[in-house]
Amino acid sequence: MTAELTSLGFKKNLFTEAIVATYNFDGSANAAPMGLKLLDNQHLSMSIFNTASTCRNLKTKKAASVNLTHDIDVFYKTTFKEANPHGTVPTEWFENCETVEAPKLRSADAVVEVSVVDVISNAEKTAFSCKIQRLFAEKKLPQVYCRAMPLTLEAITHATRVRAFVNEPQKQEELARLLKTIEDCVALVDRIAPNSQYSSILADLLRRIRSWGVKL
Structure with missing residues (x-):
């Protein structure tokens, strides 16, 4: 259509x-x-x-x-x-x-x-x-709203900036704020959508962030 x-x-x-x-x-x-x-x-x-x-x-x-x-x-x-x-x-x-x-x-x-x-x-x-x-x-049926989708997307977006800032000394304060936001997103998704596609992706994202040498 x-x-x-x-x-x-x-x-x-x-x-x-x-x-x-x-x-x-x-x-x-x-x-x-x-x-x-x-x-x-x-x-x-x-x-x-x-x-x-x-x-x-x-x-x-x-x-x-x-x-x-x-x-x-x-x-x-x-x-x-x-x-x-x-x-x-x-x-x-x-x-x-x-x-x-x-x-x-x-x-x-x-x-x-x-x-x-x-x-x-x-x-x-x-x-x-x-x-x-x-x-x-595509013509699709409406779907109920789940907060896990935007929360997961927010965490993914912030993670791209974490990767860019991790080795920049002048960005460490902003890096800490980004990590706090990501952790808050993960905690909320784990509560409202446990054992879901969203929680699985965020678990993988946290592993990825740690692989960059970031402590969470």
């Missing part, structure tokens, strides 16, 4: 999370969670660190897919590629987009195919303005 961006939850001045898929220079598919904002009913924006593969791919290919999913396992394994059996996101997760040169996730609840129309870079990040080329959403 076709849909509009606002019907998928995009709103002005609201940061949203989705998985952005692009092609690497060698033709392999890349996917990573990204923050996006609605510019208008035909444009989305995202600001990405220059060191990220997604940033390099968007500059080269000028195209991507924005994949919406409530499967937390997909968020986790596209954030930490090493969590996959072979250290990369499985190729069978992807198929080609219909209108742009980019991959998309087969399992996505909705896919927004976009092309890059404007690029603004500084020393740290690049801001991309993207025009909607195609939007498709």
Whole structure:
């Protein structure tokens, strides 16, 4: 079914999370969670660190897919590629987009195919303005809300910053705050969703954080 961006939850001045898929220079598919904002009913924006593969791919290919999913396992394994059996996101997760040169996730609840129309870079990040080329959403039944999903996603997002800050002496105070937030998320998920997909992912995340030399 076709849909509009606002019907998928995009709103002005609201940061949203989705998985952005692009092609690497060698033709392999890349996917990573990204923050996006609605510019208008035909444009989305995202600001990405220059060191990220997604940033390099968007500059080269000028195209991507924005994949919406409530499967937390997909968020986790596209954030930490090493969590996959072979250290990369499985190729069978992807198929080609219909209108742009980019991959998309087969399992996505909705896919927004976009092309890059404007690029603004500084020393740290690049801001991309993207025009909607195609939007498709699966027709699915509504689901009850579980707080474990956003809590787990919050912990995953903070863990990416923990990995970046762990060896930076000037970031240790912020690192401690991030770790406290992650621990709070884990404790709450263990209470409201014990023995679930969410608690399993967070247990693996804690093991991963400890492997970076962080004490929890």
